[in-house]
Amino acid sequence: MLHHMKREEITHLATLSRIRLSEEELTNLEKELSSIVSYVSVVSDIAADDAMATPKVGARYNIFRKDEITNKSDYYTSDILREAPCIEGRYLAVKKILETGE
Amino acid sequence: MKENTIATLRARFIAGEYTPAAAVQAALDCIKEKDGEIHAFLDVYEDALLAAADATKQYKEKGKDTPPLLGMPIALKNNILMKGKHVTAASKMLEHYTAIYDATIVQRLTEAGAIVVGATNMDEFAMGGSTENSAFGPTKNPHDTTRVPGGSSGGSAAAVAMGAVPVAIGTDTGGSIRQPASYCGLVGFKPTYGAVSRYGLIAMGSSLDQAGPLTNSVTDAELVHDTMAGIDSMDATTIAPDTYPEVPLKEHYTFGVPRHFLADGVDEGVLQAFEAHIARLEAAGHTVVDISLPLFEKGLAAYYVVMPAEVSSNLARYDGIRYGHSAPADDLLGVYEKSRAEGFGKEVKRRILLGTYVLSSGYYDAYYGKAELVRKKMREELATTFETVDIILTPTAPTPAFKLGEKEDPLAMYRQDIFTVPVNLAGVPALSFPMGTVEEEGKQLPVGVQYIGPLGGDKRLFAIGKTIYDTTI
Numbered sequence: 059m060l061h062h063m064k065r066e067e068i069t070h071l072a073t074l075s076r077i078r079l080s081e082e083e084l085t086n087l088e089k090e091l092s093s094i095v096s097y098v099s100v101v102s103d104i105a106a107d108d109a110m111a112t113p114k115v116g117a118r119y120n121i122f123r124k125d126e127i128t129n130k131s132d133y134y135t136s137d138i139l140r141e142a143p144c145i146e147g148r149y150l151a152v153k154k155i156l157e158t159g160e
Numbered sequence: 161m162k163e164n165t166i167a168t169l170r171a172r173f174i175a176g177e178y179t180p181a182a183a184v185q186a187a188l189d190c191i192k193e194k195d196g197e198i199h200a201f202l203d204v205y206e207d208a209l210l211a212a213a214d215a216t217k218q219y220k221e222k223g224k225d226t227p228p229l230l231g232m233p234i235a236l237k238n239n240i241l242m243k244g245k246h247v248t249a250a251s252k253m254l255e256h257y258t259a260i261y262d263a264t265i266v267q268r269l270t271e272a273g274a275i276v277v278g279a280t281n282m283d284e285f286a287m288g289g290s291t292e293n294s295a296f297g298p299t300k301n302p303h304d305t306t307r308v309p310g311g312s313s314g315g316s317a318a319a320v321a322m323g324a325v326p327v328a329i330g331t332d333t334g335g336s337i338r339q340p341a342s343y344c345g346l347v348g349f350k351p352t353y354g355a356v357s358r359y360g361l362i363a364m365g366s367s368l369d370q371a372g373p374l375t376n377s378v379t380d381a382e383l384v385h386d387t388m389a390g391i392d393s394m395d396a397t398t399i400a401p402d403t404y405p406e407v408p409l410k411e412h413y414t415f416g417v418p419r420h421f422l423a424d425g426v427d428e429g430v431l432q433a434f435e436a437h438i439a440r441l442e443a444a445g446h447t448v449v450d451i452s453l454p455l456f457e458k459g460l461a462a463y464y465v466v467m468p469a470e471v472s473s474n475l476a477r478y479d480g481i482r483y484g485h486s487a488p489a490d491d492l493l494g495v496y497e498k499s500r501a502e503g504f505g506k507e508v509k510r511r512i513l514l515g516t517y518v519l520s521s522g523y524y525d526a527y528y529g530k531a532e533l534v535r536k537k538m539r540e541e542l543a544t545t546f547e548t549v550d551i552i553l554t555p556t557a558p559t560p561a562f563k564l565g566e567k568e569d570p571l572a573m574y575r576q577d578i579f580t581v582p583v584n585l586a587g588v589p590a591l592s593f594p595m596g597t598v599e600e601e602g603k604q605l606p607v608g609v610q611y612i613g614p615l616g617g618d619k620r621l622f623a624i625g626k627t628i629y630d631t632t633i
Contacts, residue, residue: 071517071520074516076496077513
C-alpha cells in the first residue's frame, strides 16, 4: 500500500516531536517517511482477520517493592544538578511560560 | 584455542605466565596502534592500569581463588552507564554527559573483576546497522577497512575483532549485537528478554532492548552473560530462573529452517555457507527440517512500527532542560525544539517522527495496535514451532559486511536486520557465531549463523554453540 506523507503532516509531526526541521530536512523526510510508512503498512493486512482481538502488551504480572525511601537524601543531587544546562540554586531554570500582568 | 579468550587468559593468569597488568597494557597498546584507522573507541581509560596492577597482585596471592573475570580487559558500548565516565550514546545530545551511577551489568562485571579499558563507538542512540550514524564518525571493519563493522554495536565488535579486548558488551534491540558479530567474525548473544537488567542502559526500545556479549568463543559469551544476568530490583522486567518452563539440553537436536524466508534477497555466498553448516549439523547426528514461519517473516514491518513508537517516547526526555545539549532560545518551546534539532542526528529524527506518527490519534489502531497484534501472533507461531523443533536456524544477516556509504536508503539498511528483528519482537534468545567466509574483492569476509531458542532457552544455545563452534577454534 503506497502512502504519501504530505509536507504539512511532517511539519505537524515535527511540532508534536518538539524538533525544529529545516526545509531540506522536510524535503528528505517527505520521501523517506512515505516509503517507510508504505513498507510497514503491511501490518494492517496481516492482522486483518483478528481485528477485534486486543494485543497483550508488556508485563504480565506486577512487581512491587516496599513503599520506603531507599536513597540517602542529597546523595545524587549535586551530580544531577551538575548536568543541568541552567540552574538557580537547587532549581532547574527554564524560560518563563506565564505572562505576568503589570 | 584462540589466544584472545577469557578462558586462555584466565589459565595464564593463574599459572603466573601472564598478568592482568600486561594484558591491560597490551589492550591499550593495541588501541593506540590500530584505533586511529578503525575508530572502535570513543574513550580510552588509562586508569584501567591501576585496577590491573591490583588484579596482578591478587593473582599472585590467591591464584584460582579469585573472581572469574579478574583482570580481563573489556570494553563497553557507549550507551552503558559507568559512573564518572562520559556516556554519549554517540550523540551530540549527550556529548558532555557524565554518568552518575553504574549500570547493574557494569556493577556485576566489575565485581567479578573485569577491567573496563574503554567505551566503544555505535550508531547514535543505537539506531542503525553500520555505526555510520555515530555523531563522532564511523567505525571500520578490521577484516576490510573499506567496509562497515555492522551496528549498532559496531565499535564493540571492532574492538574484539582488532584484538584489543577478548570481550566487549553491546546492546541488541533488533540485531545490534548479532549482526556486527556476523560481519566481524565473532560470537554474539542476545538473551531472552528480561534475562539481563536494563538498569543503566540508555533506553531505545524498552520492550526489545537487551545487553549481551561479543566474544571470540561461546564459552566466553556464556561466562560473561551469566555474570551479567539475573533478577534486579532496579529493573522490574528482569526474570527469575523459573519464569519460563525448563528448556532441556539434549544430545541431538532438531533444527528448523524457514526455507521460504531464505528464498529472497540472501547473498549467494551466505547461502552456500549456510547449506554447508546444515550439512555439518546433519553429519554430527542432528536433524534438520523445513519449517514455515509466515508471521516471523513479516517481523521487520512490525518492528518498524513498535520500535519507533518506543523510541519517540523514550527520547522525549532529551529536552535541553535537565541534562544534555541545550540551545538558547526566546521561549521554552524554542529551547525544546532547537536543542532537539541540534542534538539529534538524521536517523534519530527520522525514527522519532515515525514513532510520533504511528502513535498519533487516527493512526494508532492502524499501525501500533496492529503491530502489537502481529507480535502477539508471532509469539504464538513460535511457541507452536518450538513444540516440534528445538532450535530455529537462519543466517544472521543476508549479506557479509557492506561498504561504507553503500546503503544510503534507510529501507535498504533496515533489511539487513530481517532475520534478527523478529527475535527481539518475540523476546526469545539467539546466538550468532561464524559459519564461514565469503570472498569479496579478494578479501575473506566472515558470515554468521543464527541459532534461535525458545523463551528461557539461553543455556541450550550456549551448550550446542560450544559443541559446534568452540571445538573448531
